[in-house]
Amino acid sequence: MPAKEIIDVETKSAKSLAHEARRLYRQMLLIRYCEERLAAAHKKGLVHGACHTYVGQEAIAAGVCANLSRTDMVFSTHRGHGHALAKGMEPRQLFAELYGRETGCSRGRGGSMHLFAPEVGMMGTSGIVGPCILQAAGAGYSFQLLKQNNLAVAFFGDGAVNNGAFHEGLNLAGIWKLPVIFVCENNNYATEVPFDYAAANPSVAARGAVYGMPGIEVDGNDVMAVFSAAKRAASRARDGDGPTLIECKTYRTRPHSEGMADFGYRTREEVEEWKKRCPIQIFRSRILAEDLLEESELESVEKEISEMVELAHQYAEQSPFPARETAAIHVYAGPADPPAALKEAIGKERVMTYMKATLEALTEEFAKNERIFVLGEGVGKRGGNFATTTGLFEKYGPERVRDTPICERGFVGLACGAAMSGTRPVVDFMFADFVLDAAGEIMNQIAKMQYMSSGRLKMPILLRGCIGIGHSAATHHSGSYYSTYAHFPGLRVVVPSTAADAKGLFKTALRSNDPVLFLEHRELLTSKGPVPEGDYMIEFGRAKIVRPGEHVTVVALAMMVSKTLKAAELLEREGISVELIDPRTVAPLDVETIRQSVAKTGRLLIVDEDFQPFGLGAEITARISDVGFDYLDAPIRRLNTVHSPTPYSPSLEDAVVPHAEQIVIAIRELVKA
């Protein structure tokens, strides 16, 4: 089909036709010139890390993005320079980022694989193959929920389609008819692995049918073909008909990454053959053949772009490196403090279960903030496996209380994209053991997103689930693992031990702009306590002195709080006075309160249901030895669950977890030490 006709669907005049053609040509050329300049800069050492160029694939970014508005969103991969430029990132921001400068699009935090310009809808490139697919679905979810007529695009290589993220993301987009275009750039190789080796069925487009969406195969080196396919996919998405999968057949003519050997897995001849099919040359000939623009006009575009790229390079080279002291800013959205006005609970107290307390917090916040939605298995009509969403589905419907298929990685990755695009997902894992299935999305994406975007994206996500040993749940339904999560910068890890704390902390989590892992001990869910009515929030990083004492400080969390309390009462009769501290949040950790207590008692025991090696106790021990060494009158002790998978049989289960009796013994020994 002539280019004229493809463009012509909406643009009738010759002038606008010419304008469109110039735009596409200009876009491809910009990408090409930038890449070539960056490749040269890489050789000179100006680009410090990896540099995956897009040479040979320009038609795809240009053709797809020509159909997008500024408020549509693009999620991309390691090979993302072209997508960023096509979505509107300024070349100089791109150069500066790759040169590691303060003026870069991610202020030097990201480099080639972490390009962010959310202000123009460029939501990030990623060093991990796969997650962009889920994140685009998440943005689609936000648009649907907020009734915005926008769409999201995921660009990814053929390498990603054999990854679980592709399956989970496309399936979710398919069942919920999300406004997303999935663009697979099939350049035949994932690094050096040929696609026809890696895929049992080498047609990507054919997979669309599996997920209930059109799968279109186009010549990715023909910008008009891409443009046209994307145009149809875009209007389908905007019309509410759901996602489309487009497979663009293409080829990268430079090595996988600058500086890498290129001919171990492919031949020079093959590369030369594809160079002849250069998308820019093809389009140039076509413009001239179809008389859309004069040769001189094309030349002036070439000159303009070439100058622009040179300026971008100069700008970047002259830009300063970021100041060293800024290396760790933007890890969190802001201080964990809720507004002072909300800190104190003023409502009258009622006795209710821990479970009801968080449900009350969720219900109150749901009414206040329509951007909050819940994702999880059985959260809809069923009201949650642990009655975490009872009554919400009836009131707010499926868009805000969304039952998911069993694909933890998928819906967590989707939640990530949703948070990036302005909604506030609550992911209900039921058992927090399942968090591990989504570990990469949480630790590599959600936790790091604010930092990588140099603070421009906020990540208000609440990830909740049950932890803890009990009732023969066995090893896949008993894990705590909070120390593991706290290891990662960017996550808040909350582990309340009482109903009142659970409500206050849940509210703080729902208003925080940071991702929060909210871990509820299953054996506490039906425990009852006084809970204030209405609005109150508990600051993250503020420990509670559950019980004051003189002789020994015990830090305990979750279920271990009540066990330690029991132990302390027994010990009181022996004249041993225990100060019990519940940190309530593992990240941030209130070391100061512990320090002050140790300053008084000189002795510290950490009772922790999570595993001992590299855990909470180890962290507290190290921190106290930093700030409170001189207060210590005895070595710090830890009491933990046995370092083994959690057994099933009641006798074995009972044997691995600390009980009040063992806590008593540990404290007695510590007092004597």
Added chain:
Amino acid sequence: MAIEIKIPRLGWSMEEGTFQSWLKKDGDSIKPGDPLFTLESEKAAQDIESTDAGVLRIPDDSPKPGEVVKVGHVIGLLSSADEIAGENPKAKPTNGDGNIHHDGTVKPTVTPPVPDNLVPLGQAPELNSVAESAAAVSPRARRKAVELGLDIRHVRGTGVGGRITEADILKAASTTQPSTPHNFTSMRRAIAKSTALSFSSTPHFYLRSEVNALALIEMREDLLPEMEKLQGIRLTLTDLILRAQGMALNDFPNARRIWAKEEIIELPANDVGIVVALPEGLMIPVVRSPEAGDLLAVAKQRSSLAAAARAGGLKLDALQGGATSLSNLGNSPADDFAAVISPGQSSMLAVGRAMPRPFVVDHKVCVRPTMKLCLSVDHRVMDGGPAAEFLGRIVHYLEHPVLLVKGR
């Protein structure tokens, strides 16, 4: 400054004793509580423990086994590490006798005596050097020692593996540094001496009883408002117990006996000491004849003695006399405890808090406010039978409080 080791008075009447033997050698490092020597009084031989720390110096003229020694005679010295520190361990001594001269000064010995956990200063490593001592020191203890100016090398650790803890430092500071105001007062020292003396020289035994205090409490509550209104004095349970104790003494003169100068004497009056807790320790002023007169008089005496004790204005003779005392911890969470007999007396009644407790009345378990009494008795003076009779009288009066109003 060296601390003198003196022949202690082991009993009320002791003036001299027989030195048997040293239990430590010259140059040994002594910790508080270490047995130093054996001394024989008329009744028994006793190992005398050190109350202080230091390095033992035994002079030439130290008493020989079997020698009779007067109470108060200095038989040796404990020198502090600072003094050791003043010595140059490398220097050859000039006279080399290594003994204490009669002026109390110490001359270095050929090899300066170095206690196991004490390092000669010339080789003294820095605080955190591994060689400092085999026993570890907790950081807190180390800090405390610096705060108190205490040389940590004096201190014996009682923690796991001999680790020196803060408690060890505090203990050492209280014995080696009597001038340190932080944790050592003269009252404390006096209490330490008198309780240690009493406890080690008086053979204690204990009798316990639980009394139904319902009537007692009710009666006090009945009397309280009126007495308070009329006289401005609060009648306390303590007053009633003092009364009961006085009346029992009156009924049972055996309990007025004490061990004095190796004989038993019977005191003429029914006086009862009352333990008054003070911020820095305690005093035991004596209530005169609480069994006589009206109850109000007892309350008045008790309250003015307590006030004087708190104000530091007790006259010496207010502390004298009485064969028994009362220690009432009724306002504390202590249910039940045993007390150390005050030196010069022969018993001490310890009373815990009154609490509702299961109690059998008429073959039925009921809840009654009860008090747990424990009478500590000097076995030299009284045996179990008579002591039980004495306690029985007290219990009888407490359970029939009308008798208390009347008095003797």
